[in-house]
Amino acid sequence: MSGIYNRTDPVPYFETLGTLGYCIPQEAKGTVRALINALRKIRRRPETSLLDIGCSYGVNAALLKYDMTFEDLREHYTSMADIPRDGMLREDAQFFSDPYDPELEVIGMDTAHRALRYAIDAGLVDGGTTVNLEEDDCELTPAHRKLLSRADLILSTGCFGYVTNRTLDRLLECGQDNHPWMCHTVLRMFDFTDAAEALAAQGYVTEKLDRLTPQRRFVDENERKQVLANLEELGVDSADLEAEGWYYAQLFVSRPVQDARDMPLPSLLANP
Template structure:
């Protein structure tokens, strides 16, 4: 996980697809345990990015990786587009996923979005309406804009989408090359600050980020996507008093890919940072190769109920045929059936929503709305 800055924001769902997803969210969010469970169709992928997960393959806190020479095939057949037959050294972790660590340590998000665009990284876009709905649920209970903590925030992608109402395609275009040249950091920051200022309102949530990449978090804060941040690896240690104060202010904790990269230790330390009776709600999108059971157990001991939302969500395309085969091997080892999903060329995630048991369930989804099909049962 990369942690450094923190920033929460509110986003308006602009498209019909987002509106539908938002209602789907409301069902999942509305009532832990009281939501219908109809099998859901796969969410349609847009484009976005997500960093490597570090769950298995850790040795003394260091992510084990192996380097091999492998081609990056074209999109047909499920591999990354725009990377046809490019040979080069690719590093993999022990789960089989290609390592993209280098794109999280640059002074600006250009490399991050350029790389993830080729992989059709889309999970933040699919997560946005769910997060937005939960933010509104939280706002209604608190009667104020909530503080959102993004775990593994990197360059503040989730905050940017939520705060400014952007899409992943918007982000890819913002940070892509112009006339064959990489954008200047100062120009990017000035443009981002102007956007944030234009979209900011008194109703905007406060966004905080947690990541271990100081360059990424620093950019997110300087751009205004994050209001505050913690740059730390909570897998390795407890938060400092100053960090604990920041974490304790969270009303809603989200993530779109760091689970597996971080374990239940980090989530436990976040939830335990607050001494309030009203602990933060949580919503985590987790790749299917990683079990959420250890997190559910830790959260249960802290007084949470967890809903495993029905349906799956595409994260990104595989970077190569080799990555796909290695991930398929990992899925087989943990007993997850990849047919019709990872076997077709995409990594898929599930959504897990956790709330304190005393939080009253409130259903906001309209009866018969398509959102109902993505809602799960507690489990």
């Protein structure tokens, strides 16, 4: 399974995750769109920059910039299984020729360099970096800082836990003048408490949405047992959720205190 995340083209990714019902970017799309619209109101400008942590082949960019669905992407790429990469990119140029939101810039961030390269070459993300902010010896260059500091909204859909609040802290160091908002869908087998506390120390309020978001079906019984064991260790009840064979995530929104006061999250989501 891990072999699908860093290929020269995204066909195996969509073939595999499509059969597992992968849906977390689609499930989070409405919330992310509402946050983008709210940012435009509060900052009084249409141009918005989104930093997608764990961007992979540019799925969130396709959903948000081009108003695609995950199923649209799955059908598009699995139909090109026998086409070489260059031909695939030519098809992409036509498929992604009419942006729904041309004022949205998406910056990709992923250590999977081949996947990120594809997202850039396909024109889905407007720039990107493979820098790994989890590493102690990671040095941010001026170019890295300039790129990452542009973010108005920092997004992750399922990669938190594999990246931690260490990455979030370092991103805030880059964007301290821009005060970016954050939206993270976090699998329930990972605890966001430490991250929320670290963000609070930097003047952020973190709010958790009531609803749970499905991610995908488990690959097999071994994966299911491992996840259930992790949840039991955390004291999380998996009945009727993961116990039935699916990953589930919680969605967290983190914003500067004053922004959270000026624009309460319930009204923001109710009036996108």
